[in-house]
Amino acid sequence: MVRAPCCQKMGLKKGPWTAEEDHILVTYIQQHGHGNWRALPKLAGLLRCGKSCRLRWTNYLRPDIKRGNFSREEEDAIINLHQMLGNRWSQIAARLPGRTDNEIKNVWHTHLKKRLKSNQTEPDSRVHFYSRKTEQELEPIDDSSYCAKSDSLDCASVSPAQCTSSNTSYVTTSDDDNNNNSNNVCVTFDNYQANLPEPDDSFWSEVLSTEYSDETVNEFQAFGGDLQVNMGPTDGGFSLDMYNDNNMDFWFNIFSGAEEIPELLGI
Template sequence: MGRAPCCEKMGLKKGPWTTEEDKVLVAHIQRHGHGNWRALPKQAGLLRCGKSCRLRWINYLRPDIKRGNFSKEEEDTIIHLHELLGNRWSAIAARLPGRTDNEIKNVWHTYLKKRLDAPAQGGHVAASGGKKHKKPKSAKKPAAAAAAAPPASPERSASSSVTESSMASSVAEEHGNAGISSASASASASVCAKEESSFTSASEEFQIDDSFWSETLSMPLDGYDVSMEPGDAFVAPPSADDMDYWLGVFMESGEAQDLPQI
């Protein structure tokens, strides 16, 4: 009705993001937050769809993103949570600080699924390249980006850990002001939990100690009888589709301290 028409795709750019676009997006979010993703590209002067901006920010530009290889503990956590939650990548990501749903989804499809499919081989097919030992994508240069972006996107040149980049840390500080407001405006408690937990983690440089993983790995299965076989499709407990249910699970399990006070 009174709303602006949804992102008209005319003239909008697609494909890999350039360094310049990244900078513009980060700078804009630093200043204004991301109250309205649809309007953001226009306000920032980006020829991108709002969705694209959001994805870029969530998955790569956010200051609290933890890049680099997945540890064994993280992989095990994903496997455990996948048994519990199924393909609810966002829910799984919420329990892995610094990891995004997209990244977890990728890891699942590339390593973990195979690892489960072929347990006989047993070995830990690490995300660090069980077979290929691929160099962290630092040189992947999109054809379109190559022209506009000098060497490589920031997150690619510093792919081991974005948290180490000065840009990221500065954004982290700024985001405490700009981003939180929009995050807290979100109606979804789960989203808030996810976002804000990330923010608090960001300020702590993402040092995840072993206790976190031992708790994470032992908590859900021990505390709750989900009575399901590994590999089963997700069998929802009563009202399990409700994220409040899972929030409650986390709270009761003592994981609450890892979540923001809502």
């Protein structure tokens, strides 16, 4: 058997798809499914290679694709996931329903990479919160502040090296947005140290036991590696997610909401 060149056969069309081609492809797949991509264009009457058809379908024509701009929440999710997964776009896409790996890859290269680069600071070991207060007015932010100002909050992550065994939590973050012109300021863990207790064993135990059984947590930990907890802003306030370094299939949302996390952090 000799491998036939996929997209280099004479007479096969390349380049942008026309509305008519889209219609033919969608109609065919709706009626017959896509089964064998290589055979599909011939059966459907398209002068395209199977690979081109597959890409057009998966990246553009699939009915479950969400079109339109990415929300701030989605962008933050991509940034967080990219920190964990690197350029594994398909894995990132799997966690963002309706978005394709190609779309996420484009957003990363055109928006998010620049956003991170322009705001990048030295890596540190502080947890960052943002408020519309001026730096001189730093003070502990109460729950209602978080709720009301969730749209001005940026990325924060809290990552204990071990959920149940560490005495001192390891706290890290990415400094994502020092956007002064919107009067946002960065409130660091250091600034809060007097008022914000470091999350300790009891904090993580409480978080985990609230939502998950011991069995689930044990299974989660059995894969080894560090338990990681990511906290970031969402439309509703905060989302706290737990994942395992060594097995990305383990990904749990612990909380979503404005109230619980500041409360648990003792803010």
